[in-house]
Amino acid sequence: MRILLIEDDKSTSDYVAQGLTESGHVCDTLDDGQDGLFQATREKYDVIVVDRNLPGLDGLSLVKALRATGNRVPVLFLTAIGGVNDRVEGLEAGGDDYLVKPFSFAELLARVNALGRRPAISTEVTKLQVLDLELDLIQRVCRRGGKVLDLLPKEFALLEVLMRNKGRVVTRTMLLEQVWDFHFDPKTSVVETHISRLRAKIDKPFEVQLLQTVKNSGYSIHAPR
The missing domain is CATH 1.10.10.10 (Winged helix-like DNA-binding domain superfamily/Winged helix DNA-binding domain)
Structure with missing residues (x-):
């Protein structure tokens, strides 16, 4: 899958991008919300992963603007803002999923795959x-x-x-x-x-x-x- 990661924390961005790339995905990274919105409307992506606190344009505004253009690409919020009301706000803004930092990369990957319509494999065995x-x-x-x-x-x-x-x-x-x-x-x-x-x-x-x-x-x- 082709994934757009919009995250202004470099260590988090590098870590997530490396993991997604190792998992076989193509990952483009940006650290500014305005640039991220432009890229998301200009190129075709399977999933977008976006932080809420971004310079240029915050994540909520980015997703609202993206949805206003008719773009329905699946969006996963990846953010440290984790209250119940914050999650609801993110989903109502047009997000498809919401993951709070600190996070497990395995969970992030599973959620990204699910959003990209790739079924996750989960079996409880002894x-x-x-x-x-x-x-x-x-x-x-x-x-x-x-x-x-x-x-x-x-x-x-x-x-x-x-x-x-x-x-x-x-x-x-x-x-x-x-x-x-x-x-x-x-x-x-x-x-x-x-x-x-x-x-x-x-x-x-x-x-x-x-x-x-x-x-x-x-x-x-x-x-x-």
Whole structure:
């Protein structure tokens, strides 16, 4: 999808844009409301993500003006203004969804995908399985080929995220957030180090390799075809 992000906080803008790009979207960024309105009316976007407090033109006025032109592109407000009345005001101004800062990138991505008419996948399970690799979420036990594998807590959490997204690429940004609760990029090799350790435990002793590195994208776990 093509997404327009209008956010004047550079760290937030960079973080969101990086995550959306890693997730396969095209993301244009602007930090001024007036410029954002001009861009939104000039170009075609699948989703617009907009802050409420913007220089030039505030987010509410931007969306009202956009709707006045007949443009029905889905809009997600991403803002620190989170009162009930504020949410109602945003939706009544023409917003389709409202997410309050601080936020989870995984939730942001799910909401963006939903607004872009891409169904989210959400399944409540107690056991995850890929080929002969099994993860028991209740007993917190990992097995492959019937053999119990000794995983550290972060390794277990990392594997859970990958297996919940079986067959799909999980980006580094998503892993940092969901496993380490980092809502920014700490510029360390923590993900790569843990992936290496996890691969040594779940793949190296076995003939079939399940954990794959997807160049310039992230990681994926799936049974080979």
